[in-house]
Amino acid sequence: MNDDLSELPEQPADTVAAADIGAVIIGRNEGERLRACLASVLPAIRVVIYVDSGSTDGSVEMARSMGAEVLRLNMDSPFTAARARNAGLQLLLALQPQTRFVQFADGDCEVVSGWVDAARAYLVSQPDCAVVCGRRRERYPDRSIYNRMCDLEWDTPTGDALSCGGDALMRTEALAQVNGYRDSLIAGEEPEMCLRLRRVGWRIHRLDQEMTLHDAAILSWRQWWRRTLRAGHAFAEGAWLHGAPPDRHWVRETRRAVLWGLLLPVAILLLALFIDPRFAMLTLLYPAQWLRLWLRSREPRIAFFTLAGKFPEAQGVLKFLTTKLLRRHGRLIEYK
Structure with a gap:
């Protein structure tokens, strides 16, 4: 057809x-x-x-x-x-x-x-x-x-x-x-x-x-994780295709996922291991962000999953970039 x-x-x-x-x-x-x-x-x-x-x-x-x-x-x-x-x-x-x-x-x-x-x-x-x-x-x-x-x-x-x-x-x-x-x-x-x-x-x-x-x-954490990972993949691919001005399609969403789900935790780990253990205090940025999201949403569980979702989203971004780097076709990410 x-x-x-x-x-x-x-x-x-x-x-x-x-x-x-x-x-x-x-x-x-x-x-x-x-x-x-x-x-x-x-x-x-x-x-x-x-x-x-x-x-x-x-x-x-x-x-x-x-x-x-x-x-x-x-x-x-x-x-x-x-x-x-x-x-x-x-x-x-x-x-x-x-x-x-x-x-x-x-x-x-x-x-x-x-x-x-x-x-x-x-x-x-x-x-x-x-x-x-x-x-x-x-x-x-x-x-x-x-x-x-x-x-x-x-x-x-x-x-x-x-x-x-x-x-x-x-x-x-x-x-x-x-x-x-x-x-x-x-x-x-x-x-x-x-x-x-x-x-x-x-x-x-x-x-x-x-x-x-x-x-x-x-009904399970695993299903939620895979659905959120798929969203991260979509953010990255959308930004790849249409991230240039004026559209800036999903650029902000991709950046947030990479910042909170990848760059910040890796930076904290490296700083604490190789420079000064006190840099581990930077992990307090996560409960501070959760509190901010809680005050905005008025629901602590929603705030938790919004923040926690940055980790599978970042995984989805990495999955897309890996697929691009290896010149492969992306495979469907199912959660049911």
């Missing part, structure tokens, strides 16, 4: 709602979460594409039985969510060429009733807007501190935004103009694509509207 989205067909302007919107859902081994996801979009959208990346739990058969079109992603090439979404959009446009808007969602999310109509109405009324998203909520925020942090992470301001997440309604015309997602990115693909959309004049907008329920299912 050709992944070059610059060849997408032009969209007619007089299509009706039933035929000008489609959905692309991606996933692997999501089980009942995928069932809930598909059930939430199939009544509202005529053509739903499910892109599967090697499931072994019967997801393909279930999706077909529910009425979705299934695309098995070729796993001979490195998997990325970006590549899966591009491939799903290609198939959607082949099956329904008049598609003007595409709802993307991950297989562990359920689209809230009424979202698709509200989002489409906004894009129709705002021809300069390429992407509209809404409120993504964690389905089970009380099951773990990690789930709660996800819920807080997604509680972002409404109005014009710099980027969206994996769940959003997008204008296919705009996607074609920037050639879709960057296939090679293993994380951070939406902010990177939104940056390119904004460069050519499109807007990204977040509505004060319930959009999706997400089941993060992060």
Whole structure:
């Protein structure tokens, strides 16, 4: 399948709602979460594409039985969510060429009733807007501190935004103009694509509207560490691609991760070992930073994980730099 989205067909302007919107859902081994996801979009959208990346739990058969079109992603090439979404959009446009808007969602999310109509109405009324998203909520925020942090992470301001997440309604015309997602990115693909959309004049907008329920299912320290490591990798790669002015994409986030998660602890260790043991007192910078974050967030546990997260983020930065140095392709960092 050709992944070059610059060849997408032009969209007619007089299509009706039933035929000008489609959905692309991606996933692997999501089980009942995928069932809930598909059930939430199939009544509202005529053509739903499910892109599967090697499931072994019967997801393909279930999706077909529910009425979705299934695309098995070729796993001979490195998997990325970006590549899966591009491939799903290609198939959607082949099956329904008049598609003007595409709802993307991950297989562990359920689209809230009424979202698709509200989002489409906004894009129709705002021809300069390429992407509209809404409120993504964690389905089970009380099951773990990690789930709660996800819920807080997604509680972002409404109005014009710099980027969206994996769940959003997008204008296919705009996607074609920037050639879709960057296939090679293993994380951070939406902010990177939104940056390119904004460069050519499109807007990204977040509505004060319930959009999706997400089941993060992060119940262990190891899962949290790997998810945060992936964020550090995304920061570093984003800064590598678009860190120059005026965008300075994720430069600040990368610097913070490297400072607190790598440079400062290494400097303290070396100073204490080779110059004066009293330099070990510099470790007090960490509880001082935790206190500052606590006063800002009003939640001591959130402050702890915000600070502790700089260590896996720094590991993610190093992982990206090592991959670049060795000229290898980055491999997906999974936490489920």
